Amino acid sequence: MPRATPVLGPAAVDVTLDVNGHARAIHIRPQRTLLDALREDLGLMGAKKVCDEGTCGACTVLVDGRPVYACMTLAVATAGRAVETVEGLAHDGGLHPVQEAFIAHDAFQCGFCTPGQIMSVVALLRARPDVTADDVKRAVTGNLCRCGAYPNIVAAALAAAKRKK
């Protein structure tokens, strides 16, 4: 059933988000989620809206280095914090090692969950470069993949970890 929640609340506010190292000023209602702010206000379509209720992980982005579900995070609450999305990973034309490993290990099929998977793995490897398969599984257990790319996601994460060492 459509959730017919009326749009209530105070008027729109000005807020500046730090997204992938760039200050981005937007004018949004306070109840706007970070996911909607990224997709609708900033045109960053990497994070996907799959469930919009915090159950699938396809919208995973990093806030101050920690993975969060952007659909469960208010955009205004991230003001002054560093938001990182999949669009910010590649630098100077080169892919991030996790992105490269995902391609090499065929860690996606349709690719819709991939940006979220990658952000979860990136956060893990930054926090702990030395990881086991169980660590990877714990890190992406909140990132569903309906195509079932899981074995390759784990392999890709382990390969990226090895390369980073």
Next chain:
Amino acid sequence: MTKVVRTRVEFEGSVSEELALVQGEDAEPWAQGEELVIVGHPQRRVEGIAKVTGRARYTHDLRLPGMLHARMLRSPYPRARVRRVDPSKALALPGVRSVLHRFNAPKAAFRGEETIFREEVRFVGDEVAAVCADSEAIAEEALALISVDYEVLPHVVDLEEAIDEASPRIDEHGNVHDADRHERGDVRKAFKEADAVVEATYRTATQMHNSFETHGAVAVWDGDMLTVHESTQHIFGVRRGLQAALRIPYGRIRVVCDHMGGGFGSKGGVGKYSIVAALFARELGTPVRCVLDRHEENLAAGNRSATLQKVRIAAKGGRINAIAHDSWSNAGQGRWIADPTGPTKSLYDVPNVLTRSYRVLANTGSLAAFRAPGYVEGTFALECAIDELADRIGIDPLALRRLHAASDRDPISGLRYSLKRLVDCYDIGAQEIGWSRRRPKGLRASAPGLRRGLGMASQIWSGGGTPPAYATVHLNPDGTAVVRIGTQDIGTGTRTIVAQICAEALGIAMADVRVEIGDTDSPYAPISAGSLTVASIGPAIRLAAMDARDQLLDVAAGILEVSKAELRVEGGAVVSRGARTPIAKVFEELQNYTVIGKGARLPNSEELVLKTFGAHFAEVEVDPRTGEVVVDRVVAVHDVGRIVNPLTARSQVEGGVIQALGFALSEERVVDRPTGRVMTPGFESYKVPTVKDVPKIVVRFVDAPDTCANNTGTKGLGEPPIIPTAAAVANAVANALGIRVRTLPLTPQRVLDAVEAAPAAKGGEADRRGDRRS
């Protein structure tokens, strides 16, 4: 030269005669052992960078200037008559542009009905009205302001309740409809003369696709030209659907699908959302987007039917002598069913078979094809029954299957298979899993109190491909090529195999091939379903690339002044007697020249039946105290002809096995009977497998090209890997426990119930080894 021929086409278990155009001559198939440099070697996905950087554009991601947003008002009742719709309050909300409902919407033919807004809504989630507004949030707010007067009618949602004569009759022709019947031999006589008979009832739950990208479309009009961007498995099917619904010329409709977030069978044609988007876009003169949310997806976007299946199976002289299989499928409001008796009719060489299949209507959303529709459900029942019979007559279940798996003829038509390597699948799988360890009472478990077992099951499916499918290959003067074909990549890796086959046949590097798919302005290609894709489009792409190569050689012969017969194309160069001339060099003096190659898929042989085969083996551990089933290992072996891309083929099999494990262990739509509401509309309550639910999966192929199938020797692989897993797991659980659980998914509760019930049972359906329970 073009001529018209009749050809036999198989799509998802049903065979039909169709007309096909035969154009040109076919190529000799790539022979077994022929040295191929790109095809058959692991290749990374050509769209890999786009997908890992977030740049890949999906229908969901499309934002066009002036784009408005449409949302559907859905019935809160499982069955009701819509007597009045009052949209005035919704229309008064700032930002609302229009409301469509059954009293003002134009007629729009959709799946045999004349309208997309029914007078009698028939399931919770059925479309009642649609709102178009400046934003999704406003549209959603407006839905609550539409006032609808419903006359609530009696309903039934459950399969077995719908079969019951005492339940409300929701269709004038009754709730139960004949769907299919097959009979061969003399079943009655065979059962009378049998040494042993097993009779059992199996049930499977409704499985929901849950493609990550929900169904949706964006419609744009430019004058009388309509372009629809849709997340679909069949752009040409959407085009036909829009033509029928909107009554506009085929030539004025273009459908585009760039990247696509999964379909699994449910995105086979136009949806009400696409029609609504097109209607609003025409009315309001601006692009309109209509995308379902997760909960709507699980109400109104299709599902795999729940089934009730009764199987009787008889042995005589240590062989299977007869099978009778009756099956009822909950089609919801669907007008067809995916027949679960397909495997019973065709998988094994059994002389006496009777199958009857019924479509049952209920007040739930329609079924949609879901990856090997019918065969997943039917294989579970058939393969469990075979194991039960093997147990009864005291023979190894794999040994029993071997007696009926070697025939090289299709038991329905009597025609020969193009290639069948099922027995090789058994040999490879048995070796890999260590089948010789299997004992009738299971294996030694890893800890006291646990039970461990082995099980297996076989698979049959189509996958031979079909015409029509066409491709063009443009060879640019710099030696790069563009291959254009109206297929779509639903996540299976189609873009990559298109590039591989083109590069291989043309003689250039994959990196020099650009793949243009997902646009009806390209030549026709079939639906990405039924495991059709590779074997349908592959031969057309190869022919188009060969045509381009042939023309290139004509040009090269003229330019290089060497006879064409002495020339070949290799690694982006024209080669003759040791001299290599890069293609760009050949064209140096012909700067703006384009070679255009074209290819058309020719019909399959009328004398042969094309099938895919496979076998899965599972090792499980079960805790009889908690009912928890842990799948340790799955070995999946498939016989699907030539493997074009070993890297993505393995992924495809792993994905199929994982989706099947969801079907086997955790996925189950729950519908509340009194209210007809789906109680599992999101991932919180509907349990798809997570990374932690995945066992070790070993993938093996009988990588033998089917040279009688088509010029690439390929067959499809999309569906085979989801077919036998659940049965293999259920058989392994039965081997572990000595108790048979006949209802999927094998939730802890069902396993515990079966363990509880076991000691009381005496023979018959229940297992005789129930006394093993501690």
